[in-house]
Amino acid sequence: YDGGGKFDKSFNEAAYNGAEMFKAEGGAYQDLEISGDAMREQAIRQFASRGNNPIVMPGFSWETALKTVAPEFPDTKFTIIDTVVDLPNVQSVVFKEQEGSYLVGILAAMKSESGKIGVVPAFNFDLLEAFACGYAQGAKSVNPDIEVLETYVGTGFEAFNDPGKATEVAKSQLDQGADVIFQVAGGAGAGVLQAAADAGKFGIGVDSNQNHLHPGSVLTSMVKRVDVATYNAMKGVEDGTWAPGVIVLGLAEDGVGAAFDDNNASLITDDMKAAVEKASADIISGAVTVHDFRTDKACPSL
Amino acid sequence: MESYLVDITLILDSTVRLAVPLILACLAGLYSERAGIVDIGLEGKLLAGAFAAASMSAVTGSAWLGLLAGIGAALMFSGIHGLASINFKGNQTISGVALNFLAAGLTTFLGQSWFKRGGYTPQLSGDQRFNPITLPFAEQLREVPILGQIYFELISGHNIITYFAFIAVPVTAWVLFRTRFGLRLRAVGENPKAIDTAGISVTRLRYQALIITAVLVGIGGAYLSIAQSAGFNNNMSAGRGYIALAALIFAKWRPGPALLVCLMFGFLDAVQFRIQGQVFPIIGEVPVQAIQALPYILTVILLAGFIGRAVAPKASGIPYTKER
């Protein structure tokens, strides 16, 4: 697992859920939370040398370590999530976060009455910017005049663990008039959703479906199917369908999306649902392309 | 004009919320340092308090029991601190550091084995938390220009711990400077021999100080997990114990200034959230990290520019040894 810990209620937890899914079907796995970057190489190596196969690493931070270790274990299959490692025994799974975020952006803009919405990333960081940028594009596609506030919780990885500050950040956006806030802050995001719920406004979850956290207040969640990716990797090796290379999971592949369930059914009007479906279709068909922040480190809409 | 006022009250409101855990931790540190015990373990005590409060509240459904548990956990930590630094005359700083490690490890560890959520406690809601209290007439007075606005937004609508923290400041000042206990407390931090030759037990006095420290910091921890947030989260104290310590030194170990310094930290943070990403006249867009570092940079400047040398209680950090 990546920094932030196994049960961050979003990214890592999704991977865990995927593994559990696999286990529920009779598979077995071993896992580990790392406590420092220096451990990464060591961790992969230890797993590999114990014959674990495949080894799933959720998080781009594993990239460097994997590049070093993977060649040492040519027979072990590695799956890395969120970044690309170009090696013959590595499968890289990346998501088009911007696409899923685009959809929740649409929902946010349609829900917003104030013409102001917010996004709260943990800290200033490219991956998180991709979420924020997609979100802003989606929102502007509905309402070009909408104002998107972006406020960071902290300055480094520890920000993923500070719900207290995240609450305060969300409150500052609410104070400024935002009425829908998208959290991109892992564990700290709970604070954002809490603040939105307390204020009677709306939050948007991330990575896992977080709609259930505050039913009626979490507008939707930008789900990123890390669980599916994890499950597929494990299952794939078992079935023999695992293949190296890059797997890009976007809307088309059902790798990202906006979550609809009973918890938010009352919040989503048919119009909204329709708009999401249309955008989704447009993106899949290529009629609409969502700009990816990571390509040029810039966001035209934010 | 009106909207500026609203903005300002909202920022101040946020200031208050951010400052509360600092105020409590800072006052907590004040008692122990005034008694001659350097407390770098505030961070750990805060974290332990936060964890115990959230756990108890999650299990029993009562925020008040959670608060008690938070205090209890901080008391246990203070007990260890006292044992190490008062009875065994160990280094106070290192026992503080040990407490910080202990809290970081133990909270997640216990949380994981109790709640199976990787150290997180379950999400708390309703009575499991301390919710905002609307003070009498707040709604009615809301329409009164300016004052009503301030009363409604700034003064009313906080949780009980917030009010407690603000009351604790004058109470601390009063205890420290107007009571027998306060007199002895200050004396033991300055010259424990004077206390000893006056026939008063240094050990007892220092333990009493540590108990108060624990109560305050335990409440501060509870604030983090069951008032400000809705549940415990790994390392959620996020350096606030250290900041409180810095604030204490900044305030030269006095309660009034301690309040002001904590509010200043809170204020700078509250402002910082709001000016992120703003385009400034002349300077243009400032990197968000620079804005985030602003509170700390400003503090350094203030410290260097305006505050003279801080003279710590003289006996602070030195275990009291009496030859027998």
Place this chain on the structure above:
Amino acid sequence: MTPLPRWADVVLLPLLNVVLAFLVGGLIVLAVGQNPLQAVGIMLYGAFGYGSGFGYTLYYTTDFIFAGLAVSLAYHAGLFNIGPEGQAYVGGLGVILLGLALNGAHWAIVFPLMIICGGAFGALWAFVPGYLQAKRGSHVVITTILFNFIATSMMGFLISRVLKPVGVNSDESAPLEAITRVPQLRTFIELFKNSPVNLTFFLAIIALFFIYWLIWRTKFGYAVRALGQNPVAANYAGISNQKMIMIVMAMSGVLAAMVAVNNVGGVQGRLILNFVNGAGFVGIAVAFMGRGHPVGVGLSALLFGILYQGGQELAFQMPGITREMIVTIQALVILFTGAMGDMLRAPLARLLARSSSPTGAK
């Protein structure tokens, strides 16, 4: 109270304390239904049992020696430097800038320059609090804490916005070429296969000797200690307190920055976010446990190295024991060996006195 014999003071007592810490830790392990003896066995095996495990132990030890020395040196001058974390972080900037500037050059040229350049950055980051303490009376404890926070912001910005090459997902600088990196010991010694311990380890050992020499064998060290023990007397002795504070803080920063040489130059080969990972804070514990003496610092750094690496092994092997458990055990070790180090002194002295009196009194 009769004092303990020297051997008991320097060997037996610390040993008993460590044992005590492990006993209490063992109880906790037992409480979660795991076998503590097995846990200790795995831990020791992980730390020493095989080549790369041992290499990791030494790698962690390297970090802790530097951070511990940084805190100790300042402490000898009466300064409590809580900032090695930030100083090491900023030192990383110096290391990578130098490394990238000379990227491709042979490490034998780059290594010494890395030490100097990284050291200079770390020194600067510690010098400012030192300057503020000396000239403005701003308490170095606060300023170093604040500088840790400022370092996080600043480095976050520099890494993710300035140093990060296009097309890389992780927030990290461009990598150093293999030849430019501080060579890892595994390239010379087969034993250390796969472990990151590198030449910086020897630098750490040299630093231990150097600091010993500096503090107890030089005029400068004499002045440092005089300042730390009695600033008024130091002033009386013609020692410039202000200059000494600034110099010592800067030197402390240099030592802290060597953590960056180890990690950025020797292990990661690039600058990543938060590479210091708490080593600076562990340094505080190491310094106090080692009582500021290089021998003590070396030993307690090793102890922490064992705990880190052995704990890592433990987390692999015993799923019931997580990384938090290890942190808890570390806390116990700090508590029993450092903070309550004298707890057993009195009983031990009594015991020794009793056992020696029948032979002593004829």
Place this chain on the structure above:
Amino acid sequence: MTSLHPTNAQRSEGTAAAPLAIELVGINKHFGPVHANRDIHLAIRRGTVHGIVGENGAGKSTLMSILYGFYTADSGEIRVNGTPAHITDSRHALALGIGMVHQHFMLVDNFSVLENVVLGAEDSAFLAPTLNKARTQLKALARDYGLEVDPDAIIENLSVGQQQRVEILKALYRGAETLILDEPTGVLTPDEADHLFRILGKLREEGKTIILITHKLREIMAITDEVSVMRQGAMVKTLNTKETSPGELAELMVGRRVLLRVEKGPASPGKVLLDVEDLVVTDDFKVPRVKGVSFQVRAGEIVGIAGVAGNGQSELLESIAGMRDQLLGTIRLNGEVLSLEGDDGAARARAAGLAHVPEDRLRMGLVTTFSEWENSILGYQHSYGSGAGLDIAKARATAEEYIKKFDIRPPNLDLKTANFSGGNQQKIVLAREMERNPDVLIVGQPTRGVDIGAIEFIHNQIIKMRDAGKAILLVSVELDEIRSLADRILVIFDGKIVGEADPATADETELGLLMTGSHAGDVGTVSEPGTLAPHETPVQQTLTQMSPQDNSGKDPNQ
């Protein structure tokens, strides 16, 4: 046990009538290997002033700390008013009416007088009533005993004499019937000492019992009714003061009879070595303390600066020694202007040939956590070793030499300096500063808290240096000391030199008046009961004292 009661047996008859306030029976106390009190028996009668004398380390303070419950005796019994009392802590002692003024004051520096007085004796949980009560009571005490202090003054702003009054007030406020004073006059000016003794006299009249520890036999003779002599942890004898003499006491203290006084020939001043011109110096709070002082010290002369503590002497000394920047004026050493820029001026002063024995050895002159040899080079560390390294062997050799020459005990150069007695600590400083053959020596309070044997030795060393052609500036609050050593006396008051006198002819009262900056009309108040006899000039002094060479014969630590 009761068979060996040397003290009781030897007690002079005729005074046995009064009831006993305190009785110590067979007190023993060890500090590790040191047997600090050996089977002490002591009886103190109510309503008397009882002196205790003994050389440094004889065990006087230890004994009193036991009586006060601060230390616990290994064995023995304490009887208060005839009843055995098991005194376990100071509160206990206080409850039994025993108060103590410690050698090193036990005051909280940043508290007010009032707060210090009530500390530990508060009536209720809230301070206000106690403070009010204490305020009225202090007023009464001030009136009754002449113990004036501003109740709201902060301790650190008070002179030592006033701090001592606070200590006495503390004890009296707690209703002390027996008052222990440990070396109370060590830091007082003659005036302050006189005042103290007047107070003690009044207390005795009130029926209070006073135990007085002092190194000054003159004081013993002047104020006590009985005097006990301690040597090397044991009680040697208790005498009726009227029936003894300083000579006998000194002999009892050291175990043999010796006759000595400060032997000093006439000075033969040479060229000016230290030249201070229009010096203005401020203290830490930027308040001017030295306000335009000019004087010269020539080779081969001792210039004494007399004055009540706190009149700028400290700042003057520190400024000349390079530790404190001057605001205005010039200091010339050997004709060269001494620049004091920066905070390492002391190094330049030393380089220019100045040595400095500071007033406060613990705060300034020593790093008490350093070993003896390390302190033997403090300030001169640069001359040990050529490069960066410290030549430890050379430093140790030097320390060894100093130990021999100055008879520093114990002769252990690895012992932490904190564990040396005050007198020996002083010798470490003196040896270091005198033995490097400086041109100018400035000395502050050279014999503060030092026993008579060591005083003699130190005085002789200072005179030897003068005779070797050095310029010596001596600052002391002990008028006696200045008069016996100095060739010229300058009187400092409020940061200015207000007069100059020749020690041989100077009139005591006149000097005293100069020192307090008052007019001649104030004379005459000194003749109240309990006042000291007029100070004798050194030539008239025929004290039996130890000679330096006899020092080798005694060793309190054996």
